[in-house]
Amino acid sequence: MSNLLWKSLVVSPAVLGATLLVSMTAIAAPNSVKSEVVKTEVSPTKAQEASTSVSELANSTAVTEVAQQPETFPQAQQTKVNVSGLANSTAVTKVAQNTQTLSNSQQQTEVNVSGLANSTAVTKVAQKSQTLSNSQQQSEVNVLNQVNNYSNEGNNNSVSQVTSVSQFSDVQPTDWAFQALQSLVERYGCIAGYPNGTFRGNRALTRYEFAAGLNACLDRVNELIATATSDIVKKEDLGTLQRLQEEFASELASLRGRVDALESRTAEIEANQFSTTTKLVGEAIFALSDTLGDTNAGKNNRTVLQDRVRLDFQTSFTGRDVLHTRISAANGGFNNRFDLGTAQVGPAGGQRLTSEGTQTFSLSGINGSNSNNSVNLDWLGYYVPIGPANVYIVATGGTHSDYAPTNNPYFEDFDGGNGALSTFASRNPIYNIGGGAGGAVSFKLGKGGGIFRPSSINLGYLASDPNNPGLGRGIANGNYAALGQVNFNIGSRVALGATYVHGYHKGGSAIFDQGGFLQPGTGIEGTAQANRLVNAAESNNYGIEGAFKLSDKISISGFGTYSDVSGKIDRRDNFQAWTYGGGIALADLGKKGNVLGLFAGAEPYALNRRGFSGSDTPIHVEGFYKYRVSDNISVTPGVIYLTSPGQSSNNDDVFIGTLRTTFTF
Numbered sequence: 001m002s003n004l005l006w007k008s009l010v011v012s013p014a015v016l017g018a019t020l021l022v023s024m025t026a027i028a029a030p031n032s033v034k035s036e037v038v039k040t041e042v043s044p045t046k047a048q049e050a051s052t053s054v055s056e057l058a059n060s061t062a063v064t065e066v067a068q069q070p071e072t073f074p075q076a077q078q079t080k081v082n083v084s085g086l087a088n089s090t091a092v093t094k095v096a097q098n099t100q101t102l103s104n105s106q107q108q109t110e111v112n113v114s115g116l117a118n119s120t121a122v123t124k125v126a127q128k129s130q131t132l133s134n135s136q137q138q139s140e141v142n143v144l145n146q147v148n149n150y151s152n153e154g155n156n157n158s159v160s161q162v163t164s165v166s167q168f169s170d171v172q173p174t175d176w177a178f179q180a181l182q183s184l185v186e187r188y189g190c191i192a193g194y195p196n197g198t199f200r201g202n203r204a205l206t207r208y209e210f211a212a213g214l215n216a217c218l219d220r221v222n223e224l225i226a227t228a229t230s231d232i233v234k235k236e237d238l239g240t241l242q243r244l245q246e247e248f249a250s251e252l253a254s255l256r257g258r259v260d261a262l263e264s265r266t267a268e269i270e271a272n273q274f275s276t277t278t279k280l281v282g283e284a285i286f287a288l289s290d291t292l293g294d295t296n297a298g299k300n301n302r303t304v305l306q307d308r309v310r311l312d313f314q315t316s317f318t319g320r321d322v323l324h325t326r327i328s329a330a331n332g333g334f335n336n337r338f339d340l341g342t343a344q345v346g347p348a349g350g351q352r353l354t355s356e357g358t359q360t361f362s363l364s365g366i367n368g369s370n371s372n373n374s375v376n377l378d379w380l381g382y383y384v385p386i387g388p389a390n391v392y393i394v395a396t397g398g399t400h401s402d403y404a405p406t407n408n409p410y411f412e413d414f415d416g417g418n419g420a421l422s423t424f425a426s427r428n429p430i431y432n433i434g435g436g437a438g439g440a441v442s443f444k445l446g447k448g449g450g451i452f453r454p455s456s457i458n459l460g461y462l463a464s465d466p467n468n469p470g471l472g473r474g475i476a477n478g479n480y481a482a483l484g485q486v487n488f489n490i491g492s493r494v495a496l497g498a499t500y501v502h503g504y505h506k507g508g509s510a511i512f513d514q515g516g517f518l519q520p521g522t523g524i525e526g527t528a529q530a531n532r533l534v535n536a537a538e539s540n541n542y543g544i545e546g547a548f549k550l551s552d553k554i555s556i557s558g559f560g561t562y563s564d565v566s567g568k569i570d571r572r573d574n575f576q577a578w579t580y581g582g583g584i585a586l587a588d589l590g591k592k593g594n595v596l597g598l599f600a601g602a603e604p605y606a607l608n609r610r611g612f613s614g615s616d617t618p619i620h621v622e623g624f625y626k627y628r629v630s631d632n633i634s635v636t637p638g639v640i641y642l643t644s645p646g647q648s649s650n651n652d653d654v655f656i657g658t659l660r661t662t663f664t665f
Helices: 002-010 145-150 176-188 203-226 235-247 249-271
Strands: 050-054 062-071 079-083 091-096 111-113 121-130 278-292 304-315 322-330 376-386 389-398 436-445 455-463 480-490 494-505 537-551 554-567 575-587 595-605 619-628 633-643 654-664
Touching: 176 203, 176 235, 203 235, 203 249, 235 249, 389 455, 554 595
Parallel strands: 050 079, 062 121, 079 111, 091 121
Antiparallel strands: 278 304, 278 654, 304 322, 322 376, 376 389, 389 436, 436 455, 455 480, 480 494, 494 537, 537 554, 554 575, 575 595, 595 619, 619 633, 633 654
């Protein structure tokens, strides 16, 4: 029996085990292209990745290891698996899984395998899942060309093992090989497959996939022999293995060639990698915009091509934390806004024009340095879990939406280029009251599984002049905004949030200014009446947010905020401001990854304010259609319609048309 066994196995070119991928993701929004599930978990909501390295595994007969670690901060998430130090392998099975589902049924995984040594069989599965999310995610995944044939697999969020060939829905049970492999798998438990019951991949490469499964069974039998348990290997199974091996000889030989190529490519990547702790995530936006219609505003504007580039260096020191160092450059900032034809208002007509219709790509740099493509450090923030809390510390460019869920799936992209066109449609303006530097802490309350999903409490403090030691400035004596929010889900389709923000604003400041991000003293949204202060004032702001998923592809969301502003010196700073809006998003319309969004509401406005003219409610209507060209390119045409801009029906209505192209990398 031993001679027959070794003769059968010696000729085996078993080189590579099954490469089986499993997809995993969260809601959100909109940087992920998967239909979102409404979430209320505390999340940093910008970008996150984790990496796991396993090296120096040698001289082992068989190793089966599953490494899985939950991430704390999600937004653009990646899992990188490095396996090195293994050589002269008879059979190696390598599985690397990234937890994001991308559009066009394309999913890519970066797999590094090098230095394979003295291993009979190795199976390695690495996966990371996220626990904190904000209804959206953005995704970048790299893949080696040698494993492209094994991409586009599955869309189930589990990594549990399949031990029966009958669970592979795409393998024909009438094929003799099916019967043979089924017997081997169920007897020796040698294949792990997709829990959603598929075993598909490229239809033309089914034989390669089947050969990979056969190779895993050969490895398993080889392991049993090496561990002195060969008595459980039946003679008839050896004959079956020999026949299957002959049937798939060319495919097995091809798999061996792919492993050799992977070893060479991986060695090159490891020798030239950017950093073992840092990942670069980038976004570039080209936006062609103009005002439409023969109005006074239209006559005052010309067609423009504007841009913005963001490079975010994401560094993790422990695998659970992340440091964001983001630089940006743009030319569509405050000085290059459209003239909406509104008159200046306020005492002596000295207040700035309305900030309605501001688009997300106009936000770049800090304090007005966003109109000439100057390079700026516009975000420096650190997320780290400490005990039961998730802590956020930011040195510059912080906003409340960095840590508090906004409950506006598909529209919210954190001022990126894959959500709504305008900042107003992206999220409740209450999150744009104040900004800059400070910190936040988030707690999860309760556990999932019931009707009421885990709740979260978010507390944060941001100061607009943290680095200036002058009078009335600094971290505690200048402009600041303190936020408290309770957020929870009802089932898997309803998310609700209640938000309170207390702010202090110096004279000449604006209420909804994101810490002076666009221009000091100017809001990034809303009218001048609801933003500009004559002298110092305090504000108490109360907001609600909600989202409801009618189905996996239809989401309805909305928000409302009431602001009570009290002047410290001038009675003209005593006023109430309102803002509200709602929208519907249709995901995967026409193609997986596409989004049609319709949104309408009133940007922040203040009627009958002392010393300010304008008594009409301004309405903002927006429609856009994001078309996903590929995993890394999207094109979004859209229109923004503004009625009574500047709170006056005497001003012409304005149409702003935009064609936005976004590259992510």
